[in-house]
Amino acid sequence: MRPASVVALGGGHGLHTSLTALRHVTDDLTAVVTVADDGGSSGRLREEMGIVPPGDLRMALSALCEDGEWGRTWRDVLQTRFSTPGPLDGHALGNLLIAGLWERTGDVVEGLEWVARLLRAQGRVLPLAEEPLQISALVYGEHTSSVARGQVAVATAGGRVSGLSIEPARPRVPQVTLDAIAGSSAVVLGPGSWYTSVLVHFLVEPVARALVEAGPRTVLTLNIAYEDAETEGSDRVDDVRALRRLEPAFRPAVVLADASHGLDRELLAEIDGWGSRLVVHELRRSDALDRHDVARLAQAYAQALGSLSD
Numbered sequence: 679m680r681p682a683s684v685v686a687l688g689g690g691h692g693l694h695t696s697l698t699a700l701r702h703v704t705d706d707l708t709a710v711v712t713v714a715d716d717g718g719s720s721g722r723l724r725e726e727m728g729i730v731p732p733g734d735l736r737m738a739l740s741a742l743c744e745d746g747e748w749g750r751t752w753r754d755v756l757q758t759r760f761s762t763p764g765p766l767d768g769h770a771l772g773n774l775l776i777a778g779l780w781e782r783t784g785d786v787v788e789g790l791e792w793v794a795r796l797l798r799a800q801g802r803v804l805p806l807a808e809e810p811l812q813i814s815a816l817v818y819g820e821h822t823s824s825v826a827r828g829q830v831a832v833a834t835a836g837g838r839v840s841g842l843s844i845e846p847a848r849p850r851v852p853q854v855t856l857d858a859i860a861g862s863s864a865v866v867l868g869p870g871s872w873y874t875s876v877l878v879h880f881l882v883e884p885v886a887r888a889l890v891e892a893g894p895r896t897v898l899t900l901n902i903a904y905e906d907a908e909t910e911g912s913d914r915v916d917d918v919r920a921l922r923r924l925e926p927a928f929r930p931a932v933v934l935a936d937a938s939h940g941l942d943r944e945l946l947a948e949i950d951g952w953g954s955r956l957v958v959h960e961l962r963r964s965d966a967l968d969r970h971d972v973a974r975l976a977q978a979y980a981q982a983l984g985s986l987s988d
Contacts, residue, residue: 680980681703681864681984682706683707683708683864684700684707684862684866685859685862685864686707686865686866687709687710687711687865687866687879688867688868688869689715689734689875690715690733690734690737690875692869692870694737694740695869695970696975697741697742698741699970699976699979700976701976702976702980707801708804708858708862709738709741709742709804710804710805710806710855711803711805712806712874712875713730713734713735713805713806713807713809714813715830716731716812717829718733719733719759719768719769719770720732720733721830722769723769723773724810727781728810729780730805730807730809732773733770733773735803736770736772736773736776739790739794739799740753740756740757742794742801743756743797743800744798744800746798756772756797757772772793779792779793786805786808787805787854790803790805804852804855806878807850808850808851808852809846809849809850811882812828813829813843813878813881814832814841815840815842815843815873817832817835817836817837817838817839818840819836826839839920842877842924843881844878844882851882851884851885855885859888859889862892863895864897865892865895866899866979867879867896867898867930868898868900868901869901869970870901872901872917877921880921880924880925889928890927890928893929893931894931894986895931896932897933897934897986898932898954899934900918900933902936902938902939902961902969902970913939914939914945915944915948918945930954931954931986932956933952934961934982935957935959936958936959936960937961937962938962939958940956957978957981959977961978
């Protein structure tokens with residue numbers, strides 16, 4: 679049975695992948711996107727204009743574009759990145775468009791809805807918060823520890839990440855974002871950069887409460903990669919433990935993992951002790967070590983989401 683509505687949470691390439699897969703699974707899809715990016719074009723616009731970083735929101739919109747000439751054309755325009763000797767260098771055109779609509783409308787959600795109309799998007803894109811977030815974390819190296827501030831710093835620090843926090847500690851969250859999670863028939867969390875795109879949702883208190891309540895209808899998607907700097911030296915069981923430490927009340931119905939992790943006895947025991955159900959599929963792209971195959975992921979989501987009502 680196709681779920682009536684699905685909310686997918688995350689950011690960047692991980693969310694783009696899950697949204698692309700979920701389009702094959704549901705006709706009612708909403709993305710809730712992190713707003714902590716401080717690098718590249720998004721970081722520059724955030725610093726210059728004091729706005730929510732638009733890059734991850736742009737990526738989510740591009741994943742939901744109409745599957746026709748109009749939608750694909752505007753998707754490509756949205757993703758166009760300038761290469762110039764001047765101040766436009768490195769900026770994504772879509773980031774500038776979104777920033778312009780925010781300046782015109784004065785409202786983050788309304789501006790995103792205008793872009794979605796332009797793309798004839800098959801779904802909705804909402805921000806995690808209405809103001810930019812700064813992520814900080816304590817990072818443990820082999821012999822030292824340090825504090826990393828900012829998404830880029832945390833994502834590239836290496837070592838073991840702990841003590842995750844955000845500023846502001848209580849950001850403004852659009853009511854429509856909370857309503858989308860509460861009203862969904864299913865929720866998908868991950869894959870993506872574990873600390874800065876997945877766990878960050880649990881640092882925003884009202885969203886964390888909504889996710890705890892949505893646990894019985896949630897599928898948590900684990901990463902494939904071993905080479906992510908954020909989780910260097912750790913494995914998928916460590917990712918699960920980090921989530922459980924951060925929000926002990928959260929328990930997803932299903933944890934979806936690639937076959938490469940299916941024989942990990944520690945992971946099996948951790949998820950069993952969590953009271954969740956581990957579902958294992960061959961999810962990796964044949965030409966990559968750390969990327970999900972969209973078709974395989976769509977099939978796995980269809981089965982996992984369909985089992986929520988069993």
